[in-house]
Amino acid sequence: MPGQQPAGSYARKVLAPWRVDLSWSSAQLEGNRCSRLDTEALFRSGVMGTHIDAVMLFNHKNAIEFLVDVVPEHGLTPGVVRNLHAVLMQDLLPDSGELGAIRRKVVNISDTVYFPSQVPSLLSEMLERILDTARVIKNPIEAAFFLWVNIAYLQPFEDGNKRTSRLAANIPLMLYNRAPLAFLDVDRGHYAEAMVGVYERQDVSLAVDLFDWTYRRSCAKYAVVLEAMSAPPLLREELRKLEAFNCARYRVTMGATEAWTAAGRPA
Template structure:
């Protein structure tokens, strides 16, 4: 937008500061103002020269902030609680606000629409961008794990926290009534009974563990996405034939004029196309966004499409060792409006703002988790795979620790320190942390119920 002014840039800085982001890159401000790159950067240079903003860092690390942040962050004594709370919510771009206005119209005033395959067909990986390219690249730089490490390393390092965060956040968006503390207790207990909400949460946990194990080996594929759906919806669909299966039934979505395609052949074809194109996208953040938006828009399964899209968005992030996306603190109404913008208008403005906001929160959360872990134990790194093998023999096959050590040739002479490490890990093994050793929850629970034989 050529009409972007210095005041527009200053107002964008104020809005970001009110949302808790006190420093912003030029990319953030280009996105927030919808202005051109050259115009926004020219205004920033002038604002810095005049002393209106403070500039820190150099090159890609350059950040800008208001000279006086009190103006943006102070909450007056008369400010309503809802206004104060809004500072913790996404900062909507002008395009997103315009889309919100269109969605505020009554359903009767909006034209019914159905699936448009050109939304995918016209997309050319690495040439087309659903997110602004500079934003996707900035998020990739912020979220990636430094150094060359095997795919899935980042997710494995923060797995215990991720299991709780993503399971609870995604389930809450489906109306799940469990609190975060109740979710943690459920994962420690490991059994759901006849509670559908508990089943939903445990299915999420199992699905995340499945992705962390399978993605580094299998990569992104249609069978993997379909298996992801099957795990997420186990015991939640009346007909087990529908688990991971392309939908054969009519699906209607409430509170929208969008009617998904009801042709199974098209559903299968477009699912293949979505996965194939996502696999070619080099930027993992753009690939994650592409999967999240398009799987929800297509609605290829009888139920569970949105939760499948949320977890599937993590597949490219896993492959490229980026911080996982757990949809932290996302408001259900914001999420619904972001989806409706795609469903009814194929407009991603709301979705881009919501995605970038919550992904930044995920990046910050898991960066702190990583820092809290400190330097990895060299002994654990040395025996990483051996620990997994030994735990499998003891828990799944019920062999004694000594028998496992002898079978794997990991006696004290051959692997000094391993026995003590193994016995210590056996004491700590629970159903909520068993995935790191490729153990299922049921096998682990059975071993625990048997008195932890070793």
């Protein structure tokens, strides 16, 4: 369509704050102990080291960059999702042969009685069905939610299924140039409750509420980031003086100012 930007344009524009947001938020949900400031400093340094928390964060960063690079060309395919898992779990699995591979071992999920399928051929088939279904869902937000809950429910990989589902949920959003999903400010306990509802009762009500809440936060934040990027040079100079305590004189809300500041004050 005339004027339509290529797939992935939105995600690429907000990549700098988004990869920090999603990397840190997703890692926190896995029990990572690094702070957001630690994450930003780590990414600026470019030095991963060997500490498991740093490896997890860098893997998220690399996986997000992988999606930005490949999704516009390849879309939503088993190959993309399996490579996504391989990047996310690099140096975190005892057997590197399991990276991106459909699992052949029994997997147990903590804090739930749910016991996922253990048949590799069925897991592979079901993963393809999930992706096929997501591709025909016209609403990219619905497709993102569908991928998030169903990949986590299927547990197709030996480990790292939930983090793979969180990043994979961004693929439809990227293809339709919608705001990316970062799982901003999601409480780990609330996330676990939502997943237990999916695992044990096939009840997505808590997951719907959580997804709706956090995606609205992502939309609000990245809208502010894009708006700041489009500001003329003179306004950019004024923006350097903008703070939550003086934003009223610029006719900017405190919420928008705080979101812009949290994004690193993009110019």
